[in-house]
Amino acid sequence: MFDNEPSRTAEYMALFRAVETAEPPDRRLFEDPYAIPLLSGTLKVLAEIARISVVGKLVPAFLDFGWPHTRSSGVVRTRLIDDLVREAIHAGAQQLVLLGAGFDSRAYRLEETRDIRTFEVDHPATQRAKRERLKPRLQQPAVNVHFVEVDFEKDNLEFKLKEAGFDEKTPAVVLWEGVVSYLSEPAVDANLVVLARLLAPHSRLILTYVHKGALDGSQKFQDARRWRSWADAAVNLSSLASIPLPWRITCGLVGFCSRAMYPPPKPPEATVLRPVGMRPAPSCTGLRP
Numbered sequence: 001m002f003d004n005e006p007s008r009t010a011e012y013m014a015l016f017r018a019v020e021t022a023e024p025p026d027r028r029l030f031e032d033p034y035a036i037p038l039l040s041g042t043l044k045v046l047a048e049i050a051r052i053s054v055v056g057k058l059v060p061a062f063l064d065f066g067w068p069h070t071r072s073s074g075v076v077r078t079r080l081i082d083d084l085v086r087e088a089i090h091a092g093a094q095q096l097v098l099l100g101a102g103f104d105s106r107a108y109r110l111e112e113t114r115d116i117r118t119f120e121v122d123h124p125a126t127q128r129a130k131r132e133r134l135k136p137r138l139q140q141p142a143v144n145v146h147f148v149e150v151d152f153e154k155d156n157l158e159f160k161l162k163e164a165g166f167d168e169k170t171p172a173v174v175l176w177e178g179v180v181s182y183l184s185e186p187a188v189d190a191n192l193v194v195l196a197r198l199l200a201p202h203s204r205l206i207l208t209y210v211h212k213g214a215l216d217g218s219q220k221f222q223d224a225r226r227w228r229s230w231a232d233a234a235v236n237l238s239s240l241a242s243i244p245l246p247w248r249i250t251c252g253l254v255g256f257c258s259r260a261m262y263p264p265p266k267p268p269e270a271t272v273l274r275p276v277g278m279r280p281a282p283s284c285t286g287l288r289p
Helices: 008-021 039-051 055-066 070-092 124-137 157-163 185-198 213-214 224-241 243-252 282-285
Strands: 093-098 115-120 145-149 172-176 204-209
Touching: 008 055, 039 055, 039 115, 055 070, 055 185, 070 172, 070 204, 115 124, 115 157, 124 145, 145 157, 204 213
Parallel strands: 093 115, 093 172, 115 145, 172 204
Antiparallel strands: none
């Protein structure tokens, strides 16, 4: 993403949600009426075609052929996180923080989030595009949604959230989805320290990450060889394009999840971003403080 352009990754995720929404009601994992309004150009055209009977089936087939497992994994992850967010709110969370919100629409499409304060934290270019594209759909801005401009590598997350009205005495659910892979290790550690200090008791943190064993080959699972080849290719690309090395892990857990995994076994955290065939790490239940 360039400084003056919205996140392309966020737009692809919105496309995947739009295509899933076009599925029959008895098959789709969720419905997102805000996905298509968030799209532009060719991606918006693809989403519109997906809604056409018979012909629309070509769109998911095209996406799955070009990027195997990416779309299916994305929509399964979306549904699982939807359920975790709902569960946290029912358990007492009164604030929702979306770190690297991108084109996430949970603040608008989940019934549980409509009456709690939501803080959408992201790059200003992505936030600007999101607000402009949602204007026609929302008609008027959601009064409970606060946009917080943050560069996770440079800005003080704690200061920015407090400035926007975040209450550190009130339980919150924090979602950090698809972001840490783009950051340096020190930036990830620094922001986790801030969250540990900032969040009230009974708050919950949901984050996605790539298991190190999937990248270095120490873990064996279905399609492990393909995954490793993608990681190696990304490393080569990052050196050619002078992209920071942490970028390479974004190619990690894009696949290996399937619709058959849903509904997941309990506890649901045990399936968050684990490729099929990998045993959950002993610490996976530690997502809840």
